[in-house]
Amino acid sequence: MTERLVIVGASLAGLRAAQAARRSGFTRPVTLVGAEPYLPYDRPPLSKAYLDDEVPKKPFFRTDEQLRAELDLDLRLNTLATSLDPSRRVVALSDGDELEYSAALVATGATARTLPGAEKLVGVHTLRTLDDAVAIRAALDAGARTVVVGAGFIGSEVASGARKRGLLTTVLEALPVPLVRSVGEEMGHACAELHRAYGTDLRCGVKVTGLESAHGRVTGVTLDDGSIVPADLVVVGIGVSPSTEWLGDSGVQLHERDRGIVCDEMLSSGLPGVYAAGDVMHFPNPLFDGELMRLEHWTNAAEQGALAVKNALNPAEAKPSAVVPYFWSDWYGHRIQFVGVPKADEIRVVSAELGEDKFLALYRRGDRIIGCISIDRPAQIMKYRRLIMQSQPWADALELAGVS
Template sequence: MNVVVIGGGLAAANAAAELREQGHGGDIVVVGGEPRLPYERPPLSKGLLLGSAEPEDALVHPREWYDEHQVDVRVGTLATGIDLDRRRVRLGSEELPYDRLLIATGATPRHLPPADASGAPVLHLRTLDDAIALREQLTEGARIAIIGAGWIGLEVASAARQRGASVTVLESAPLPLQRVLGDQLATVFADLHREHGVDLRLGAQVSGVEHDHGKVVLHAEGSDPVVADLLLVAVGVSPTDELAARAGLAVDNGILVDARLRTPDPHVFAAGDVANHDHPVLGTHVRVEHWDTAIQHGRHAARVMLGSDEPYTRLPYFFTDQYDLGMEYVGHVAGGTGYDDLVVRGDLAARQASVLWLREDRVVAGLHLNDWDAIGPLRAVVGQPVTDAVRDPSVPLADLVDGEG
């Protein structure tokens, strides 16, 4: 069986590894548009910016691994088309045949309108080269402006402040991360960044971006202009699903796949940021843009290619590190409002707590703040029925797993 993977990222590298670990002896070709071997993205907004990690630390595998495992990884190579009937991937004038195809093309940062940012020092953070360029700008006294207070925007703000830069963050919503966490938890992050000296401007609608003698000037309604040495645009990403759409695959906020990561074409699968997955536990389609999902999707798709009929049931998971706050989250709360109740164990103000989101009769998500023993119990509780003990914050989280709840 000949396997082709389009996309040279984390899902692709893990799919190739799982195929070999499961004994697949056929050809594996990984096609990636970036001029680098597959790498992990979390260091890009964390350790790499802080100087505690180097670019080579982000690689999933060294070059020797691909040679030893006979994985033909083609960097700097764009797939230009997919012929589903003939089972071919076009690479310009070349065609690659496949028996199984995995599309793991990831996502693309949303940009400002070109006219607004013309000539201004503007960066987006998606690639390793982006992170290297950004790190060079995070110096003592540098003025950094960030549009968007999502995970990337806030992690970069944290790194920039720790490197001695001044930071202004403009966010159109009333709170950072509001659509992900809801108001109560979003307030924790707003307070955290303001305590560390970030000029956090909420409800700020950016109306214009100008270039002025090497500086960038941002104009926002109801706010004074912001003058900065560099602007980071962190307003989210869009799934890179155009190739799949042109081929005739079903696309709606990503490539639509079933519980086993299969498209309607039995020879084609999708994984990672680009996959809009029919999650059997959550009971809805979800598209997750996080590190853990890319790893686990890639490995699961590989097993299904080899004949497994198991659905992908792992709950979405992500983590963040900002200043002295570490957080892990498992589950899914749609739009930050898809819940009926929030149960807090511990002290949110002290940032030492665990939290459960409840919807109807089910625990749909949970997180901890600086409570590193909590992630195991959280994984066990999320997805389970709501009981009186779950609703009672005096019952320790571990007891909900041990059966005492």
Template sequence: MNRVVIVGASAGGLATAEALRRLGYAGVITLVGEEVHPPYDRPPLSKQILAGQWTPDRLALRGQAEIDALNLDLRLGVAATGVDVAGRAVALADGDHLPYEALVVATGVRPRRLPGTDGLTGVHTLRTLEDAMALKARLRPGRRLVIVGAGFVGAEVAAVAQGLGVEVTMLEAAPVPLGPAVGDDVGRFLARVHLDHGITLRTGVSVARVLGEAGEVSGVELADGSVIAADDVLVAIGSVPNTEWLAGSGLTVHDGLIADRYCAAGPGVYGVGDVVRWHNPLFDTAMRIEHRTNAAEQGMAVARTLLDPGRPHPFAPVPYVWSDQYDMKIQIYGYLRDHEETAVIDGDLSGASDSRRFLVAYRRGDRLAGVIAAGVSPKLLRGWRALIAAGSTWDAAMTSAAA
């Protein structure tokens, strides 16, 4: 194998390139990125960057000397527009065609948008450095921010904006924020944290349209006709995998690039990071994980498979997600969606105390599927992660918790 093309120059794409070099690959590695920036970290965009604690130069995943040492054919500021799987070539927006022996798709996701908001100043999404800097410039004391969507991104921005003196309203279509992901009890607990910090939270509502005057956002009209005044609106209603460029390739796309347990999506084609929906044999289900840790681990796994195709190893991680909100660091191990039961192992979710400490376990079938926690010891969390990785039954996990 003499040439690997990696499309997507973020955490997953960079991790793949680094692992290939670390494992001894000496061929050509072409790394294609639509953004003009070298690979940078995205989680701090909704936290340290927005809060003004970091400057953009701190986001770089690697220094220039480290990038140079990888000896990459680096193509930044140019998008991939198509792929010929049979002919093994990637088409770029600048007209170039890149032949490959192995292709790694790591094109990530983009935020969903609300219709009718194009060109309206003060309407934001949050995915890129430019997005974060544009929102940061407008978050000042006394201004009014409406956040559409109370998921992790919306919640993190709400926490930062409140700390900057902004008047924040969060709108959520579901009756309980994050309920489908973490369960109603944990969702209500997290909602109370925001309410305790002065956030206005409205659930079970839908947005009819975003209002504007003279090209500037002025408010949000809900389906019931009520209007919430706003100086800025952040749309945080999920994301769309960047797979349009794969149209006509013969690769299977359905809410992401479909791949098997080895992250293989087709002949010589592999998926890495937010864009890929692969079968995780540890949980015996297909999943698409939008988090930096998974992207990096998946990139390393694909690199190992590329260099030793005769002995592929299934990519079967325990997904890890974290979220910083106010003084809480929320951590999740495992796969919580489609859970059938929860158990509070530590802490109190009832609101009877002011404690922000909790640990909740999740059951799916007869298995321990995951845990979510805040304020607990790392050692305790590592123990629960080990149980998930070992495929512990629910009964065994509950017995262990009671010991």
């Protein structure tokens, strides 16, 4: 068998995997397959600084030269993996090539979901790729009336970028309170307040039924009450689907709900030598009672990309992926940070109890702290993260917060 590591997916998890392979002393060929025509790039800035800065910075992690020279990578960009055959240990590519692997990492990430008919219209975008960000930025620069469908984190960041330019901005949300499923009701209200304070028209409990257009260009969004919200730019932020279509015949286990790969805590897919990392996969997190989770977070992709490859190359010393989920989001110059998991027995809005403006809430499961969310408290969030990582008692978290 050819000693070769094949990494499918050339974003953060894939890049970190390649780096980890080399750092651990793997000297055999490493092939990195990427669907987009670009070198690996950083996605969080695409909805933040890339939209806001006067001159946006290029988000590439490394130059082509660095990747080839430092990591000795066989880079296959603008190339899709089309299938994985576990019996022959082969990944087939869209250019007809077949790559034999001794170890393979699936890091294909996820694809943004959109509205029916959106593909055919100019002015309707999701925000996942560099191309998306370039198009959205151009529309914002042109002064587009902006409508964001879905009051999630990325959509809210786009709304923030639009308001920074003083544009008419509307956010449409199906739920009565934004983000209620991911962070709870109180925090959802705090997020809603941020939108309103900065002049974004946030409309909750509304259902989008379609898109209006003229001459192939979007002109508005139709709601279920028959009204139309005029728009030159529509950004759809209604979640993502794991990019696993190409694995349909591989025999790998896919989750019934979203078809993400189901892995064990060592990030093994169950197929010999095939591991997965990042947004594409579910894993049982030993830090949270083995709860099966699929995370769409930068830090998780980075950590798992490196860990999955180390486990794949040295299964005898494999370590479980015990990550504390962490994400951040920047809205209107405010930073929202979340660590841990939101499924809690109790959520205490500590900032309200203390009469403080800057939001802080703690999440309890059983007798331990499992989550913390804050707005504009960068010095505190990592202190709670440590408590969560060490499975510390709830009382310790309350003490740190200064409440009883």
